[in-house]
């Protein structure tokens with residue numbers, strides 16, 4: 001269907017909306033709230049009839065809490081059961097310390113675990129209150145294109161049957177990992193990595209969370225566990241099977257999860273007298289990727305454009321971060337009535353920013369999600385930073401407030417290698433590990449500089465719940 005609109009021509013301001021956003025969760029609704037506050041006419045479409053549970057554990061860091069505060073949601077989140085965490089009990093191999101979360105002016109907490117059925121509806125509410133027209137139960141099936149091929153809107157299937165169209169200057173795909181907008185727009189994937197670890201998590205009630213709400217993050221050998229107070233008095237426990245258990249772990253999901261949970265002293269203590277309050281959720285196969293971020297009339301946000309190993313718990317915060325970056329550019333282009341080509345250029349700039357900023361964090365997430373132990377220089381760098389009173393740098397890394405190379409500098413890695421050698425660490429193994437780290441870093445940079453575009457990987461995602 002041709003719906004008018006042309007890259008070089010004056011913008012079509014008569015569409016149904018300035019921007020149509022597909023997907024009403026953390027990426028879509030937060031962008032909608034920001035754009036609508038900027039005075040734009042925004043339509044948000046989601047195929048779900050209610051925005052509740054979605055398969056995701058739900059750790060958010062200080063930057064996300066600060067964003068939610070800027071949206072004016074802190075009080076509502078508290079009323080909905082938000083508990084913020086003040087400190088982290090961190091173990092990386094034989095390094096262990098309890099560190100206060102670093103905070104900055106405007107922060108409302110170091111981290112929190114907010115289930116999506118609590119967080120996402122409040123974002124939808126914020127979008128609606130800002131003036132966005134959020135329509136649920138509407139599935140996007142097609143893109144409308146102008147005579148020149150530019151995307152000028154979407155074709156939808158309504159719940160009760162029948163098709164409709166929504167025309168807009170910009171279509172935002174905030175529709176998650178299996179993004180329909182990305183597929184229809186032909187956005188190619190690059191730097192695709194397959195997961196090495198599976199993740200399972202559940203919630204307890206009646207946990208003993210001690211005096212200071214503490215996030216437990218323990219990674220040693222082939223183990224990876226997290227725990228901490230969630231909303232409404234719940235306590236989340238997340239585990240990742242060791243490689244030898246990978247195929248059998250889910251045969252006795254509850255027993256396997258509990259065995260892991262009890263192997264971690266602070267989590268075992270917290271849940272000692274607690275009861276399970278939910279099913280066990282899990283994910284066994286997924287891929288990390290970047291997708292081409294934009295094209296004429298369209299742009300991708302959140303998981304639709306980029307996904308990484310959830311070991312670092314960042315997808316929600318990254319969606320907010322991206323929404324806050326994209327919103328001012330789009331608002332400016334629309335309110336100043338700039339030409340479509342200028343809007344597209346700004347979206348292209350957003351994509352280049354995304355790739356530049358997230359490339360390092362993508363690598364960090366893969367490093368945390370690696371099968372087996374993490375590289376031994378990493379705990380050594382952290383140990384030294386902690387000894388110098390700079391342990392907060394590591395937590396700033398997890399909240400993406402500092403870059404990977406701002407913490408794991410070549411100098412610190414070299415220093416850590418030297419100290420490990422002096423302590424009698426196996427020389428050959430250590431040097432080959434450091435060489436491998438360097439080689440991986442070079443490969444990753446190349447993969448971003450000269451993308452090898454890939455089709456969607458052949459293995460389907462497997463999501464589990466029991």
Ligand SMILES: Cc1cc2nc3c(=O)[nH]c(=O)nc-3n(C[C@H](O)[C@H](O)[C@H](O)COP(=O)(O)OP(=O)(O)OC[C@H]3O[C@@H](n4cnc5c(N)ncnc54)[C@H](O)[C@@H]3O)c2cc1C
Pocket residue numbers: 022023024025026027028045046047048054055056057058059060138139140141174175176177178179180181199282283301302303304310312313314315316317318319
């Ligand atoms: C196992 C796992 C654990 C995770 N743990 C964490 C964590 O602890 N912390 C963290 O920050 N992140 C975590 N993440 C990542 C986080 O869940 C995602 O980054 C986040 O959900 C991305 O939000 P989004 O809005 O981009 O997409 P989504 O949350 O996927 O929302 C997409 C929306 O688009 C809608 N949609 C899709 N197709 C259409 C269509 N054709 N028409 C209309 N609507 C459509 C869907 O109904 C959905 O509501 C985890 C992810 C996984 C898989």
